[in-house]
Amino acid sequence: ELKPGGAHIPLTISNRAEYVMLYTSHLLGRSVEEPFCALFDGFWAVCKPTRNLLRLLHPQELEMLLCGVTDLDFEKLAPVTRYIGYSKDSQTVQHFWEVVAEWTVKQREEFLAFCTGCRRGPTQGVKA
Numbered sequence: 284e285l286k287p288g289g290a291h292i293p294l295t296i297s298n299r300a301e302y303v304m305l306y307t308s309h310l311l312g313r314s315v316e317e318p319f320c321a322l323f324d325g326f327w328a329v330c331k332p333t334r335n336l337l338r339l340l341h342p343q344e345l346e347m348l349l350c351g352v353t354d355l356d357f358e359k360l361a362p363v364t365r366y367i368g369y370s371k372d373s374q375t376v377q378h379f380w381e382v383v384a385e386w387t388v389k390q391r392e393e394f395l396a397f398c399t400g401c402r403r404g405p406t407q408g409v410k411a
Contacts, residue, residue: 285309355404357383363409
């Protein structure tokens, strides 16, 4: 129930604003409070020694450290790619990189997800 006795209160035009407010509060607040607190506690348990250093980071920097980079440079990926059954100079490999060079960011993310299970590149770049 969103409020005491709420299951027995019919939804009407006059109480819809209250319902939307209560539902939104539940959906975005109370329903995720317990798992978020567990995540928060676990994160700080691991990062406690560096807690003061983490406060120096901007949110975007912390996101990059935790999730990886969003704009993977595929031109830097080609020279460090290992091939099995092909060489970097084979025509098939050359055509492959020509096609990849024409892809959109979304297509590159999808390809990266297919190959690695993650849409983002390593935090320390492609050699990591």
